[in-house]
Structure formats: C-alpha cells, structure tokens
Amino acid sequence: MHGLLHAELPHLLHLYGYSIVALIVALEGMGLPLPGETTLVAAALYAGSTRDLSIGFIILAAFMGAVTGDNAGFWIGRGIGLRLALRYGSYIWLTERRIKLGQFLFRRHGGKLVFFARFVALLRALGAFLAGMNQMPWRRFAIFNAGGGAVWATLYGLAAYLVGDELERLSGPIATVTSLAALAAVAGGLLFLHRHEQRLADEAERQLPGPIRRSAPLW
Incomplete structure (x- = not known):
C-alpha cells in the first residue's frame, strides 16, 4: 500500500494539492498505516x-493534519482504549498492574513521549491513541502534540524543499539509520522497563492507589 501510494503521490499532489497532505498525515495520526x-x-x-505549491502552505497543511489526526486518535484512545486493554490485555500479557504502570509513565513522561512520537514511524501512528488510553490530560497532550507537529512539519518540509533531489537520493540511507536508531531506543526502553518493572510498578501503585483509573481529569 505504501509503495502504491508513494507512486501516485505526484499525481495526487497535482490534483488535490495541500488537502491530500493534510488528509494523509491526519489519517496516519489516527492510527492508519499511511505514509x-x-x-x-x-x-x-x-x-x-x-513551484506549483507553496512550501509554507505545505508545512501548514502537514501541521494541521498532524494536530487534527492526533487529537482524533487521542479521543479514540480515551474512549475505547482502556476498555479494550482491560478486556483483552491479558492475551498479550498486559496485566492490570502493567496498565497502571502505563498510566503512571504517561503521567510522569507523557509530554516527552507525545512530542518525540511524531518523529518515529510506529509511534507517530499509535502515540496519540496510547496517550488517550493512558488517561493523559488533554490540555497537556495538546500542547506537546502541537509542539512536536510544528517542529516535525517545519523540519522535514524545509529540509526536503531546500535540499531537493539530494535529500531524495539520501532518503534511503537516512531512513535506515533513523529506523535503526528508533528500534534501538525502543529496545533499550523495553529492556529498562523489564529490569525495573517491579520497582516502577510499585511506585505506580503508590502514586495511583486503588483500582485502575478508568477516567481522569479531561484537561
């Protein structure tokens, strides 16, 4: 699907311009596997x-798509994510203790996770849903999400516009390096959680005592 859509992008951009940029970025932010x-x-x-399109409006379209899609993904996660995790999480070793640990980690580090999720392919699609599922306050989510979206759209948009064909030639090696770095970071984070899960889960229980929080302050 990615390959077919990539091949059709010049045609779609010619026909629909900025709207196709906003639409694809938004749908990815909602969790769909789109580029x-x-x-x-x-x-x-x-x-x-x-020169048929303005780079400024392209960046704006990508930013608006990122904010719109991520906010939709957040509210979907807020509405059904926790219920799904509680009902089916045991099938993937997602115990109630681990769900509470996720809420604790998003309470402590949610802003950083939301901001940097915009720069990692898998997290770009799932980060907003996970933030909503883990009961992150929307106001805090919105601030860090908008910041990440603005930096991401500006950085990648201007880099591609200014460097042009050279960036396209280097995109393969760059994507490989960044993907490996992201995988290494995720693996390191999972390893850290595995080694310190008991301690972190105990701290989560102290910070969030009682039953799992099915709701939290919206703002």
Whole structure:
C-alpha cells in the first residue's frame, strides 16, 4: 500500500494539492498505516521542483493534519482504549498492574513521549491513541502534540524543499539509520522497563492507589 501510494503521490499532489497532505498525515495520526512523513517530503520536493505549491502552505497543511489526526486518535484512545486493554490485555500479557504502570509513565513522561512520537514511524501512528488510553490530560497532550507537529512539519518540509533531489537520493540511507536508531531506543526502553518493572510498578501503585483509573481529569 505504501509503495502504491508513494507512486501516485505526484499525481495526487497535482490534483488535490495541500488537502491530500493534510488528509494523509491526519489519517496516519489516527492510527492508519499511511505514509504521512513520505507525503510531506514528497509534497515539499514537488513544490521545490514545480513551484506549483507553496512550501509554507505545505508545512501548514502537514501541521494541521498532524494536530487534527492526533487529537482524533487521542479521543479514540480515551474512549475505547482502556476498555479494550482491560478486556483483552491479558492475551498479550498486559496485566492490570502493567496498565497502571502505563498510566503512571504517561503521567510522569507523557509530554516527552507525545512530542518525540511524531518523529518515529510506529509511534507517530499509535502515540496519540496510547496517550488517550493512558488517561493523559488533554490540555497537556495538546500542547506537546502541537509542539512536536510544528517542529516535525517545519523540519522535514524545509529540509526536503531546500535540499531537493539530494535529500531524495539520501532518503534511503537516512531512513535506515533513523529506523535503526528508533528500534534501538525502543529496545533499550523495553529492556529498562523489564529490569525495573517491579520497582516502577510499585511506585505506580503508590502514586495511583486503588483500582485502575478508568477516567481522569479531561484537561
């Protein structure tokens, strides 16, 4: 699907312009496996080579798509994520103790997780849903999400627009390096959690005593 959509992007950009950038980025933020970052880069390259589109409006469209899609993903996670985790989590070793640990980690580090999720492919699609599922206050989510979206759209959009074909030539090696770095970071984080899960879970229980929080302050 990614390959087919990537091949059709120039045609879609010619037909629909900024709206296709916003739409694909938004749908990715809602959790669908779509190439939001690739679309942003392709649109910036298209703008640089044809001048048919404005790089400023491309960045704005990507930002608006990121904020809109991520907020939708957040509220979907807020509405059904926790219920799904409580009902089916045991099938993937997601115990109630681990669910509470997730809420504790999002309470303590949620802002950083939301901001940097925008730069990691898998987390870009799931980060907002997880934030909602783990009862992160929406106001805090919205601030860090908007910040991450603005930096991401500006950085990738301007880089592709200014560097042009050279970035396209280097995109393969860059994607490989960044993917490996992201995998290493995720693996390191999982290893840390595995080694310190008992201590962190005990701290989560002290901070969030009693039954699992099915609701939290919205704002």
